[in-house]
Amino acid sequence: MNLRALVSVTGKPGLFKLIGQNKGGFILESLDDKKIKSVVNLSTTKMATLEDITIYGEEEEIRLLDVLNNIKENGGTIPDVKADGNSLRTFFREVAPGHDESRVYSSDIKKIISWYAIIKDLPLFNEEAPEPIQ
Template identity: 80%
Template sequence: MNLRGLVSVTGKPGLFKLVGQNKGGFILESLDNAKVKTVINLSNTKMATLEDITIYGEEEEIRLLDIFETLKAGELEVPSAKADGNTLREFFRQAAPGHDESRVYSSDIKKVISWYAIIKELPLFDEETPEPISE
C-alpha cells in the first residue's frame, strides 16, 4: 500500500494528495471527483501524512497503515461511517485490537472508515510502498 503523499488537513473533510509547493505553502489536490486544488500554509493549518498518523493504543500506538492493511485483507465487514456508536466500536475492536477505548472516539473511527472508503478505490492502494531514499 503506497499512501505516500496523501494527507489529512485539520478543519477540511476528506483526504488530499500533495502535488507541489510554492511560496504560499503546499499545493494539495482533493481526492474526490472534483479534484479541487488548494494551497495551505502550515503557519495557520495543520497537515498530517497518512503514513505518520497513529491511533492511541493501550500499550503502544497503532499505525493507521496497519489498520488499513487489516481492512484490505477483507476479513472484516466495514460498516458505514454513519453506523451507531456500538457498531463502530465493535468493528474497531477487531480492526485495531488493543486500541485505547477511552481515547479513541466514535468520531475517530468514523474518520478512519471514511478515509478507507476513499483510498481503497485508488491505484496507490494496491502499489507497494517505495523504499525510503537513503543518503
C-alpha cells in the same frame, strides 16, 4: 501500501493528495473531487500524511497503515459512518485490536472509515512505499 503523498488537513473534511509546492505553501488536490485544488500554508494549517498517523493503543501506538490493511484483509467491508457507536466499536475491535477504547472516540473511527471509503479503489494497496531517503 504507499500513503506518502496522501494528507489530512486540520479543519478540512476528506483526504488530499500532495501534488506540489509553491511560495504560498503546498498545493493539494482533493481525493473526493479531483478538480478541487487548493494551497495550504503550513504556518496557519496543520497537515499530516496518512503514513505518519497512529492510533492510541493500550500498549503501543497502532499505525493507521496497519488498520487500513486489516480492513482490506477482512474483505474491505466497512460499516456506514452513521452506524451507532457500538457497531462502530465492534468493527474497530476487529481491525485495530488493542486500541485504547478510552482515547479512540467514535468520531475517530468514523474518520478512518470515511478515509478508507475514499482510498479503497485507488491502487495504493498494491504499491510499495518508497524507501526513506537517508
